[in-house]
Amino acid sequence: MSFEYLADPESGPQWKGILPGAPEAYFLRRGEGERAMLFTDLFTVLLSGDETEGQFGIFTMDAPEGRLIPAHTHHDTHETFYVVEGKVRVHVRDRDGTQTSRLLTLGDFGFVPAGLAHAYQVEEQARVLGVATGGFERFFQQMGTPTDHPTADQPPFVPDLPRMQAAARAHNMDFLPDLAWPEAGE
Amino acid sequence: MSFEYLADPESGPQWKGILPGAPEAYFLRRGEGERAMLFTDLFTVLLSGDETEGQFGIFTMDAPEGRLIPAHTHHDTHETFYVVEGKVRVHVRDRDGTQTSRLLTLGDFGFVPAGLAHAYQVEEQARVLGVATGGFERFFQQMGTPTDHPTADQPPFVPDLPRMQAAARAHNMDFLPDLAWPEAGE
Numbered sequence: 001m002s003f004e005y006l007a008d009p010e011s012g013p014q015w016k017g018i019l020p021g022a023p024e025a026y027f028l029r030r031g032e033g034e035r036a037m038l039f040t041d042l043f044t045v046l047l048s049g050d051e052t053e054g055q056f057g058i059f060t061m062d063a064p065e066g067r068l069i070p071a072h073t074h075h076d077t078h079e080t081f082y083v084v085e086g087k088v089r090v091h092v093r094d095r096d097g098t099q100t101s102r103l104l105t106l107g108d109f110g111f112v113p114a115g116l117a118h119a120y121q122v123e124e125q126a127r128v129l130g131v132a133t134g135g136f137e138r139f140f141q142q143m144g145t146p147t148d149h150p151t152a153d154q155p156p157f158v159p160d161l162p163r164m165q166a167a168a169r170a171h172n173m174d175f176l177p178d179l180a181w182p183e184a185g186e
Numbered sequence: 187m188s189f190e191y192l193a194d195p196e197s198g199p200q201w202k203g204i205l206p207g208a209p210e211a212y213f214l215r216r217g218e219g220e221r222a223m224l225f226t227d228l229f230t231v232l233l234s235g236d237e238t239e240g241q242f243g244i245f246t247m248d249a250p251e252g253r254l255i256p257a258h259t260h261h262d263t264h265e266t267f268y269v270v271e272g273k274v275r276v277h278v279r280d281r282d283g284t285q286t287s288r289l290l291t292l293g294d295f296g297f298v299p300a301g302l303a304h305a306y307q308v309e310e311q312a313r314v315l316g317v318a319t320g321g322f323e324r325f326f327q328q329m330g331t332p333t334d335h336p337t338a339d340q341p342p343f344v345p346d347l348p349r350m351q352a353a354a355r356a357h358n359m360d361f362l363p364d365l366a367w368p369e370a371g372e
Binding site for chain 1: 209210211212213214215216217218219232233237238239241242244264266268270276278280281286288290291292293294295296297298299300301302304315317319320
């Protein structure tokens with residue numbers, strides 16, 4: 001944990017030194033990592049593409065029950081959902097246009113490959129472990145804001161539109177706000 | 187779940203159709219996936235390199251308290267440990283020869299990059315989520331044997347030496363049986 005930001009409070013917590021930034025061994029205790037708030041959710045990066053030669057990154061999301069995260073597509077990013085606590089519904093639209101959803105609970109898993117429109121909603125306070133193509137793990141930091149507090153029980157961070165657009169552009173991501181989802185099934 | 191092996195019991199359970207084998211969306215319930223026993227441990231592949239263009243694979247390990255898994259190196263594979271239940275000690279030797287270990291418990295995380303010697307020991311019955319460079323997730327199937335039973339509470343499978351050697355060779359992996367580890371610290 002690094003606290004350089006104490007010298008310049010406006011710059012906020014810094015993540016420097018928490019991850020090695022290169023393929024070197026390290027360990028993290030539960031809750032440690034590069035933490036950022038985005039809306040009501042805490043995202044913690046445990047591993048980045050810098051440690052895996054760009055292959056994959058890993059992050060956790062700690063989130064209260066909330067509204068639907070609108071449909072979006074990331075064209076270069078494979079993404080997974082593994083539920084460690086709580087309940088999260090994942091919606092996905094297949095290449096043939098079929099839309100499905102699944103309520104994921106403890107130990108359940110979902111995969112959304114690059115290029116497919118998807119959305120999700122935390123239906124009961126959740127911790128989700130995400131794995132994605134290396135580099136994408138930084139998205140939540142770029143759209144959100146750094147924090148030292150290790151839980152989502154803190155003021156939300158609402159990015160302005162230019163910040164949201166810049167983060168989406170940096171990750172070749174499109175939002176599809178008009179895409180509706182059928183009533184939930186399983 | 188597929189049961190073709192009922193027609194030919196010797197071939198054992200088949201995994202065909204559990205994962206899509208291509209970048210397509212899918213969901214798994216807790217315990218679903220391609221299951222294999224290796225010694226006393228159940229490995230379940232949730233995602234393979236076939237779904238991620240070779241970027242990464244994901245598996246769980248369900249294991250009782252056990253002996254040290256001897257030191258080994260996989261030269262092309264980055265590997266992570268995320269503890270979902272129980273306690274696992276991970277040992278690693280850095281490039282400068284320094285040997286460290288950490289007892290990982292619920293929510294703790296460890297990273298071992300390609301090329302570093304490491305070992306691990308389940309100190310209390312555990313479930314660990316592993317993420318690794320795509321393709322490595324098949325190692326446990328190649329050294330182990332398919333099973334339909336969704337827990338580790340079943341007879342162990344002890345591979346013979348040629349099977350072990352073939353699996354290690356297929357994943358560019360070396361065992362270092364003579365490498366000892368210092369007494370455990372943290």
